[in-house]
Amino acid sequence: MSAWYEESFGEDYLRVYNYRDEQGAAREVHEMISWLRLDPGAKVLDLCCGMGRHSLSLAEKGYDVTGMDLSEVLLDEAKKEPEADRIRWVQGDMRELPFADGEFDAVVNLFTSFGYFEQDDEHIRVLKEIRRVLRPGGRFIIDFMNPPYVQRHLKPYTEREDDGLKIEERRKIEDGFVKKHITILPEQAGNGQRREYDERVKLYTREAFAHLLAQAELELGEVRGSYDEKHYEKESPRMIFVGKRL
The missing domain is CATH 2.20.25 (N-terminal domain of TfIIb)
Structure with missing residues (x-):
């Protein structure tokens, strides 16, 4: 029997989530850039990139972007977008990233593209892979739902x-x-x-998620409550974890 994430991200996903827009992605990328503090041309991995909205916006800002997703259907949609040829599109599993150690200056994982698996060990495996493909000092953003x-x-x-x-x-x-x-x-x-x-x-609390990051040897710098809020609070709509590889 296939896992749910192997079946759900197909043609019907495009209908169920057709309300996501490029303007929203551009606004979010504008904020992310200030948090990541990247040099021009920095190498960025958009992990679980879906239809590539954020990948395209990051490339437009001048970064060297790789978009990776498990779903070939979503990647095919991403490749249809204008300027899609500026991005390297890769199909793969987030638990085993097909990239070299230290390949990226930053990794972003957005819109609750985390927590899909049954066991904590699998989520820690994902975070360890993010750490592996980051250069020392490389930064990450993981945008997750806020349980309260x-x-x-x-x-x-x-x-x-x-x-x-x-x-x-x-x-x-x-x-x-x-x-x-x-x-x-x-x-x-x-x-x-x-x-x-x-x-x-998986509905991880802020404290539980921070513990996962620590187990993967990723340093958490700050948690924001949305792309408009500086600091996370219990009432915040999101938990956006920003940190780096030591």
């Missing part, structure tokens, strides 16, 4: 229509994970089959 915010704002059920399809999303917190069940239904009988997907992300 999720617990307060989780919507158990939403639905919407998109291009003749009804998209239903059911969410719950269970066994330390945020779980989402997605159902895609044709609005009219005979126009397609019902499709269902599951997503599951």
